[in-house]
Amino acid sequence: MPSRIIIAVLTAALLAIGATSALADSGATKPPTQRQLTAIMKAFNAGNTSQTPASCVKVAISKSTPNIGALMVKSTKACQSAQTDTQALVYGNSQAWFTLAVSNTGQTKAPQCAALQQLIGVNAWQDLAGYVSVMGCQNID
Numbered sequence: 001m002p003s004r005i006i007i008a009v010l011t012a013a014l015l016a017i018g019a020t021s022a023l024a025d026s027g028a029t030k031p032p033t034q035r036q037l038t039a040i041m042k043a044f045n046a047g048n049t050s051q052t053p054a055s056c057v058k059v060a061i062s063k064s065t066p067n068i069g070a071l072m073v074k075s076t077k078a079c080q081s082a083q084t085d086t087q088a089l090v091y092g093n094s095q096a097w098f099t100l101a102v103s104n105t106g107q108t109k110a111p112q113c114a115a116l117q118q119l120i121g122v123n124a125w126q127d128l129a130g131y132v133s134v135m136g137c138q139n140i141d
Contacts, residue, residue, distance in 0.1 A: 028127045029060035032069065036061065039097040040090050044071055046099070055079075060131065065124035067091055070131035087135045089116060089128070106136040113137035 032040060040059055045051045056079035061069040071088040073079065089100040101108070101116055108116075116137065117125045125132060 027130055028063040029070075030063055030066075032059050032061050036069070036092070036097065039092060040069060040071060043090060043092070043097045043099045044088055044102075053079075060128065062120075062124040062127035064127055065121055067093055068120045068124040068128070069097075070128045072131060072134065087131055089120065089131070089135075091120070101135075103135040106134070108136040110138075 037054055037059055041052070041054045041057070044057070052073060056074050056076070058072045058074060059069060069090045069092075071090060073086045086102060086104055088102045090097050091100050092098055100119070101112070113132070113136070116132070120128075
């Protein structure tokens with residue numbers, strides 16, 4: 001009898017962990033189309049003296065909210081002249097994309113994170129959890 005209780009408790013714990021990680025890792029993103037990537041890079045590079053090439057960024061679009069995306073500058077040897085350790089949240093439509101927030105790794109403060117989450121919505125926040133966490137934002141539910 002005690003072994004059945006232990007098995008039931010372990011099963012419940014594993015299910016809870018699986019549900020929690022599924023929520024935290026929902027990371028439902030898709031790559032941008034070429035048109036989206038071009039517009040996102042234009043928005044990201046606007047006003048910068050040094051232009052980051054598209055080959056030096058990883059861009060993801062939220063599947064649940066396809067007008068919200070995230071960008072992360074790769075820190076590879078080929079991209080050393082780019083703005084490394086930089087992430088951005090972007091939003092847009094078929095006409096244009098705009099930079100919503102730009103952050104260096106871990107530099108975003110809690111009030112800014114809360115405002116960003118409210119602005120983009122919980123679904124997009126969950127989809128882009130990997131990006132917003134690198135910005136320094138906790139996965140707020």
